[in-house]
Amino acid sequence: MTKDVIALTQRMPDPWTLLAGLLSGGPDNLVDTTGEGAVIRLCDAEGRPLVAVESPLLVQVEGEAERLLGATPPPLPYWWTEARATTGVEHAEQLAGTFAARLATLADGSAWPPEAARSLAVVQTDGVTVAPTPATAQPTVDVLTDKVAVVIQDRPVIAMTAWLSDAFRTAATAGLGLQIVTPPGTTLSPAVRDSLGNWPSRWVMRDDHDGYYDGLTGAVLRWQDGMFAPVAAAEATADDPRTPVAASYQDVSATDERQLAVTFRTVHPASDHLELGGALESLWRELTGQPPAGWGTAEPANLPWSPRHLTDLARERAPEPTWIVVVGSPDRPGLATVRVSRTKAGVEEHVTLMFGYGPDEEPPVDTLPAAAELLATRHGLQSMLVQIRKARRDLAVPPRFEGPGVPLAFVLGPEEVRQMPDDRAHHTPLTQAPVPLGPKTRPALYYPFPGDPSDLSGWQDFERLMRHLKGA
Structure with a gap:
């Protein structure tokens, strides 16, 4: 419906x-x-x-x-x-x-x-009356309990529209999770997927075989205790007491399409001359040869790309944080979410960026060191993680299993390298030594990984590196 x-x-x-x-x-x-x-x-x-x-x-x-x-x-x-x-x-x-x-x-x-959309004739009337506010007025959701707000969406891509963004905020303010119910064939925008990480928020798929299941994990769901939750252990089989996984979620096929994902954080001294978005634009240009196409505070992204206008918006909203979505041109699928916040360290930008590539397209892996150096020397880079995985070129999130990404590189910003005791950042347990970026007196460090999307062992090396850098 x-x-x-x-x-x-x-x-x-x-x-x-x-x-x-x-x-x-x-x-x-x-x-x-x-x-x-x-x-x-x-x-x-x-x-x-x-x-x-x-x-x-x-x-x-x-x-x-x-x-x-x-x-x-x-x-x-x-x-x-x-x-x-x-x-x-x-x-x-x-x-x-x-x-x-x-x-x-x-x-x-x-x-x-x-x-x-069925066009009907305009009905003549003498006037319009302002509707009274009912005593039971509730947020614009379909089901409301003491645990979750449930919304039903039927569109090909569930996007972070202004309405859905407001529903997330309203639910969070009330201490509730948000559960989005959709029919088969629906996908998510990455911007929505990244907002569903807090329990009991979920993407609930309707399914002819299993009834309902979690579109991100595949867990079979039932409406119980005022929300959609994984089936009780009694409904699992005796041979496998774990929560069943929907058959539709496991119906996957091999793909030669890939996604390149970059997550990074920058920090800038707060000043009247600060312009935000420069790190994202520099990275976007390095990886695609062109700037982002547009941005907005919700989807659809409606404004032409402009770091100056982005900065003006963040300044108007300060000290409250600003969240935006950034998109690329149709010929190079790209999407980023940016959260700008004011902290004791200054003005921070947390960016999650994705690009999609078809079977005949090669992700620009060779340009990553140069791109990281640009962010480290000009844009206050603190850290950056690059991953690659086999997934859809159009970046839409399907309600089926997609393999996790594997690490391609981790970058530690120059200030973070300087603060590491005992030259720890330079001497790691990894086989390959880090690559210094920028000035020799104050370098950032680029830690490469094999980056085979079919081999998850790279996460073991990444975990070893993180433990080492934290002194564990």
Whole structure:
């Protein structure tokens, strides 16, 4: 069942266009606003929200509608307007589709998914009433318990939209986990996967054979004690008392596609002249020959890449942290998440970056030392880990087993090397000596690993290195 409907239009939906879309569902529904006016809600007479409409978003980055929806949008720039129907409320989904179809007609565009957007005539009415706030008003989720908030999503890629990002924040503030339920065939954006690490948050896949399973671990799930959780031991077999793994999760095939993943941290002295994003852009250029294409505070990434604008946003939000997503051009799949935070050490950037490569494409492994040296000498690099693994070129996370990455390299920044006692950073238990980067008087150190995606023994060497550097 479709819950989200999106209008992609050439023209900005002005207030009268939005009103026409809302009224196309009929005069018996009331209009309310929330989120400081950023969200319009269509409600019934009791004030229960039927459809929530996000503020239109101007998308100036190529490839985002194709990546997240598999849809063909209008030419850049275009407007992206989301409507979400409340689950379990009669006619809510039809109202959302009607709204999106009317919006697409009036603002020159299309609605996604096409089968959900049924255009109906605009219904004339004498006016619109502000909906009363019901006493039982709850966050916009489908199921709410004392342990988790559950949301049901039916779109090809579950992205970190502004709505989903707000759902994560709302759940965390309330001390709850967030569980996302999706049908078969759905994938996750890496930005969402990285936000599901805290128990009891989960990606819950519906499955014809096993009912429900965890899309990231394969564990068969049941609704119990107010949340989706692995099946009890009594449901496991006598031969194997462990939690069963769904058959669909184990249905994998060999692939020649690969992903290169880079995680790094930088720290900068806080100053009025500081510009953030330079480390990410430098690394992106070294590995692809071009800068990032766009960025935003949610998906779709809607703004052209600009370190200056990123810095302005982080400065406005300080001392609160800033989270952003960065994407590449369609011909070179790339996605990064960046968290900027103010600490005692200065301004820190924590970056997770991924690139995808097809069977006929070689990851630029040879450029890694030069890229690491650039970050170490110009961008305040503290540490960096590079991994490679066999996984999808488009970076989407499937609900099936994908092998873990293996380490290609670890880099220790010059200040961290300097602070190591007893010349520990230079003399390690690894077979291969570290490669110094930058000035001889204050080098960073590059620790290479074999990096065979089929051989996990590299993690043993990585663990030995970490124990050594920590003095264990």
